[in-house]
């Protein structure tokens with residue numbers, strides 16, 4: 001049962017970053033308890049947390065279900081929320097945009113109503129994709145939003161709702177916008193785990209277009225530390241970008257993984273690009289660094305330990321390896 005000094009509702013805690021965050025917080029603080037509230041939709045996996053037994057409880061539910069969210073907040077005496085719950089797969093948002101609006105917009109509005117009613121603190125997890133892509137330079141938190149996909153547009157709408165609740169009702173909310181995360185427990189359809197798994201199976205590695213798209217790779221635990229910093233010390237109403245400054249082309253990432261696994265680059269296969277594919281994301285992080293945070297992992301190091309984790313933990317990914325990982329086709333044929 002949950003009985004710590006801070007009882008945090010972690011929404012979307014059965015996903016990749018949320019489950020890493022729960023592990024991070026329970027390891028770091030003895031007086032924190034966590035209620036993991038997750039709909040168990042696409043990309044979730046309770047196996048991520050199967051060894052966590054103390055100061056932790058799981059509740060299955062939808063963040064857009066106001067009655068249920070309210071009941072859970074009252075029952076567990078929640079005083080903080082960290083909202084990871086989201087539909088997150090960009091390709092999927094192209095074929096099924098409406099489910100993205102339901103969770104990433106309506107769901108956020110429901111949580112904000114709870115924050116307003118029960119005077120809670122919330123950290124809302126957003127993404128650097130809300131700024132759109134940038135050829136040169138980097139976006140700061142005050143730059144305009146210019147999302148490219150239904151995924152990033154729905155995340156931008158959620159952010160605007162958070163800002164409006166701070167301004168209109170004075171709620172205690174912060175937003176984090178991180179760059180691409182990688183690390184343990186990432187669903188096998190994403191670039192890094194998919195590349196590792198396919199390479200282990202000696203299957204071709206599909207790369208969208210030229211593979212020259214640039215992403216700034218953040219080790220998931222560095223993101224968790226950043227979110228914790230914002231939860232503790234973030235200023236009400238403020239947005240905090242989180243990135244490690246480790247910009248690499250996708251093709252570089254794939255080649256590095258093949259190198260770690262001792263596999264041939266001949267496995268790489270270029271496939272038709274995704275429509276509206278962003279060329280490069282880049283953000284500044286001075287605001288979060290001013291609160292004392294800095295990333296600990298360089299990409300070379302983080303990638304090496306991620307490859308090692310997937311090699312050692314086949315029990316985790318094997319049941320998740322489906323057709324989309326084993327027979328990837330261009331986006332429009334998938335769903």
Ligand SMILES: NC(=O)c1ccc[n+]([C@@H]2O[C@H](COP(=O)([O-])OP(=O)(O)OC[C@H]3O[C@@H](n4cnc5c(N)ncnc54)[C@H](O)[C@@H]3O)[C@@H](O)[C@H]2O)c1
Pocket residue numbers: 011012013014015016017018037038039040041042043044045061062063064083084085086087088089103107125126127128155177178179180181182187
């Ligand atoms: N993965 C990245 O690189 C990255 C980068 C920047 C920002 N983000 C943001 O971080 C957050 C977490 O991303 P992730 O990669 O861990 O995603 P994920 O898809 O692994 O996890 C999302 C979780 O949310 C849950 N969920 C979905 N809809 C829900 C609903 N209506 N109610 C309750 N739970 C629901 C899912 O079941 C899943 O467990 C998202 O908000 C995402 O936009 C992710």
